[in-house]
Amino acid sequence: MVVVFYIVFSVMLFMSESAAFADSRLSVRLYDDSGSPVSKAEVRLEPTGQYLYSDNDGCCHFDYLEPDSYYLQAIAECFAQFDTVVCVSGNECLRINLRLTPLSVEMSEIVIFSDPADRVLEFSRSDIIESGLPTLEAFLHNRAGLELQHDGDSGSETSVRIGGSNTNQVIVLLDGRKLQTSASGTADLSSIPLHWIETVDIFRGSQTLLGGEAIGGIINIHTRQLSKNEEIQTAIDVNSNRQVSTVSRSGSIADLESFISFTRTQGNGKYYYRISEDDGNSQFTNGLGTTEQRLNNDLVRDQLFAKAAYRVAPDSRLELSGASDRSDRGIPGYLSPRLTPLARQSSGSHFL
Incomplete structure (x- = not known):
């Protein structure tokens, strides 16, 4: 009877000591340089394999830890990864505050230059002849930044967009004369046979100095040069x-x-x-x-x-x-x- 009592007492004492040793808690609080909490950060505790996510207060808690040394890792978007070692004693509530450092990316200075010459396309009479094309619409088709809009079949009204602008935001000049109609504000390219043309200059991009409504650009057309040659x-x-x-x-x-x-x-x-x-x-x-x-x-x-x-x-x-x-x-x-x-x-x- 004495032996049985001694065994039961020993088991109860062992369970009490184990429970005490495995009743430690680790509380982690994450914050940034300004002291604001960092939420939704992943916090890992090895070798337990446990991982938690910080709440809106930047906190998370690991319970029932045994006395040991643990490897703590905190990962948050836009912050550098934080790694540290934490030692936990028996029956302890340990609180640690971790400051996360924002990621910084050093970039060299980038300077973008826009050459006005790159925004101008110039075509001469020889370019027109060499193309072998019958109409102005066909000649301008697939030119960089130009989009033609046909109102029907061949011979129908054709307007143009430059760089995604509306058709009424592109000015078409024929020997300095605007071809825009008062009703729609657009110009009909089909009204200019290619055989009339000596040169075509396309100014891409806003040309408000040349025309207030030329947000998309200007197509400047010059008719044939006169010659004494028959x-x-x-x-x-x-x-x-x-x-x-x-x-x-x-x-x-x-x-x-x-x-x-x-x-x-x-x-x-x-x-x-x-x-x-x-x-x-x-x-x-x-x-x-x-x-x-x-x-x-x-x-x-x-x-x-x-x-x-x-x-x-x-x-x-x-x-x-x-x-x-x-x-x-x-x-x-x-x-x-x-x-x-x-x-x-x-x-x-x-x-x-």
Whole structure:
């Protein structure tokens, strides 16, 4: 009986001592250089394998620790990692404060220079001839920073964006004359046949000194230079739907130099297309999946440009230019289901 009592007493004493030794607590508080708490930091305690995250007060607590030396690691975003060794005694509540150091990145000074010359594209008459392209829109297509917007098929109004600007934020000048319309504030590039042009200068980026509304940039076009040399040129460009024909003459009579160019764009505009869900009301689109021919899409457009200069004195001359643009076209309407087979549009513009 005495032996049993001694064994029970020894077991109870051992459990009491173990519980005392494993009843230690480690409290950790994290803060920055200003004394503010660092929350959501990961705090690891090895070799226990425990890890906790600091609360809004920057605190976390490890309980039931046995007397030992522990490796403490604190990791927080935008702060340098903190490592330390903590010694815990038996039946102890240990509190430590850790100041985390913000990460600092030393960078060398970076200076960005913008060369105004890089914002200007210049094209000469020889560039235009070598391109072999029939229209100004085709010549400007895929030029850096330019985006063309077509209002229909070939021969329709074409406006331009520069560097993501709106079409009414790009000024187009023809021999110093603004081509912007008062209604939309945009310029129609299709109104300038490529055969008229001597040079094209594209100023990319805000050009408020040259024009208050030129937020996107300026396209400055100069018409053909006059020459005393007699020259007659013809050109024709044909595709399946359109034909563009041009004839021009340049030369002089005595002290009068002149250049005249006539361009006709015409075609029936008939092409085949397949009606898809995008052309109407998804799967309920009329004629979905059928192949149709585009009708009432014909165009006849005549463009005339004349330029003359008379030398009134050895060091001065009088120059006059003018243009006419007349067109008649069909308005075919939306592909499906609102076709307009009888709608027509005639327009004309002139300047001197």
